[in-house]
Amino acid sequence: MLPHVDAAYNLARWLTRNDHDAEDVLQDAMLRAYRFFGGLRGEARPWLLAIVRNACWTWLQANRPAELAAVDDEPEADTPGPEALLARELDRRAVNQAIAALPVPFREALVLRELEDLSYKEIARIAGVPIGTVMSRLARARRLLMEALRPAASAPRLRVHK
Amino acid sequence: MRDDKALHAYLDGELDAAASLELERAMAENPALRASYERMRELSAAVREKADYHPAPVRFEVSARRPRTWMLAPAFAMVLLAGIGLGVFLAQPRDDEALGADVVASHVRATLAGRLVDVPSSDQHTVKPWLSARLPFSPPVADLSQEGYALTGARLDYVAGQSVAVLVYKRREHVIDVFVSPAAREAAPSASARDGFNVARFARGGMRYWIVSDLNRNELDDFAKLLAR
Numbered sequence: 001m002l003p004h005v006d007a008a009y010n011l012a013r014w015l016t017r018n019d020h021d022a023e024d025v026l027q028d029a030m031l032r033a034y035r036f037f038g039g040l041r042g043e044a045r046p047w048l049l050a051i052v053r054n055a056c057w058t059w060l061q062a063n064r065p066a067e068l069a070a071v072d073d074e075p076e077a078d079t080p081g082p083e084a085l086l087a088r089e090l091d092r093r094a095v096n097q098a099i100a101a102l103p104v105p106f107r108e109a110l111v112l113r114e115l116e117d118l119s120y121k122e123i124a125r126i127a128g129v130p131i132g133t134v135m136s137r138l139a140r141a142r143r144l145l146m147e148a149l150r151p152a153a154s155a156p157r158l159r160v161h162k
Numbered sequence: 163m164r165d166d167k168a169l170h171a172y173l174d175g176e177l178d179a180a181a182s183l184e185l186e187r188a189m190a191e192n193p194a195l196r197a198s199y200e201r202m203r204e205l206s207a208a209v210r211e212k213a214d215y216h217p218a219p220v221r222f223e224v225s226a227r228r229p230r231t232w233m234l235a236p237a238f239a240m241v242l243l244a245g246i247g248l249g250v251f252l253a254q255p256r257d258d259e260a261l262g263a264d265v266v267a268s269h270v271r272a273t274l275a276g277r278l279v280d281v282p283s284s285d286q287h288t289v290k291p292w293l294s295a296r297l298p299f300s301p302p303v304a305d306l307s308q309e310g311y312a313l314t315g316a317r318l319d320y321v322a323g324q325s326v327a328v329l330v331y332k333r334r335e336h337v338i339d340v341f342v343s344p345a346a347r348e349a350a351p352s353a354s355a356r357d358g359f360n361v362a363r364f365a366r367g368g369m370r371y372w373i374v375s376d377l378n379r380n381e382l383d384d385f386a387k388l389l390a391r
Contacts (some may be wrong), residue, residue: 006215009217009222010217013216018221022216026218027320030222090208090212096212114213120174120176139166139170143374145205145209146202149205
């Protein structure tokens with residue numbers, strides 16, 4: 001369990017978006033992890049990440065309930081931007097900011113997939129949602145990132161609801 | 163839309179062989195679909211290469227490095243339990259010594275950091291359920307406001323190898339930390355001082371209490387008596 005403390009902190013840090021709160025949440029999650037150590041089944045990393053994830057959501061509910069306001073898990077209609085995304089030319093700051101701006105459920109799916117390289121099944125177990133929901137959230141996360149990181153992203157853009 | 167989900171699944175290596183073949187064929191016939199996939203793949207690569215990965219701060223890492231044996235959880239747990247059992251019988255005074263140092267350290271840390279409470283409340287009916295929900299035991303929370311000791315909240319801490327509830331009271335501007343954890347047997351009140359703080363402790367009703375404060379000795383002992391009644 002403890003060898004995965006970096007993964008645990010990374011998740012807490014991305015969900016709370018600051019070091020101080022991430023440390024508090026991780027502290028709390030570690031206490032739980034110790035307490036439920038007997039309940040460890042299967043792989044340690046998803047197990048620990050599930051505990052950390054729940055501690056983060058509990059914390060967000062208490063401290064920033066607005067961030068957990070219901071989001072629509074259904075992907076929007078495909079609206080591919082015509083311009084190619086030159087992702088490799090993006091700077092780190094822009095990427096980090098765009099991820100930080102994602103709604104929590106999408107951010108969580110993205111971090112677990114891209115930074116922890118977990119499978120859909122593992123992410124579903126950690127987030128407590130069906131695999132289909134993980135897929136839509138990941139698709140939404142990537143689409144929102146793509147929009148935020150478009151070369152012309154600085155220009156205000158109207159959202160068209162169909 | 164279905165294609166869109168399939169693109170993500172393909173990118174993530176989650177599409178089965180048949181569906182992958184089908185998608186590859188579709189992309190070969192449809193340059194727009196292919197371009198859409200390329201953009202997605204590029205985005206995924208950018209996130210992996212450029213997003214910050216936050217490793218745990220040192221204080222978490224230290225505990226992570228010590229026992230790689232955590233991987234041998236069952237054996238370790240048994241050794242731990244045996245150790246605790248032995249500790250109870252053989253090492254009571256040393257145990258108390260370590261606990262005394264830990265609770266004073268926790269008190270100092272909380273005071274320095276200005277983070278005295280996780281749940282700020284003067285209402286025992288708020289504090290108690292908050293603690294019960296987070297601990298494997300339910301610590302009694304006394305209302306001593308009539309006696310001049312105002313409850314300001316509670317926090318969780320981890321001392322001497324176990325999770326404890328810390329009830330925080332105030333007497334004038336003095337902070338009083340009460341550390342509560344389960345105890346097998348009763349213990350008569352005793353007092354000591356450490357690092358300039360007054361410490362009182364006793365055990366009753368299945369709980370062990372350690373009280374730490376910079377409050378004067380007499381008032382702290384009064385407080386301990388009120389708590390123990």
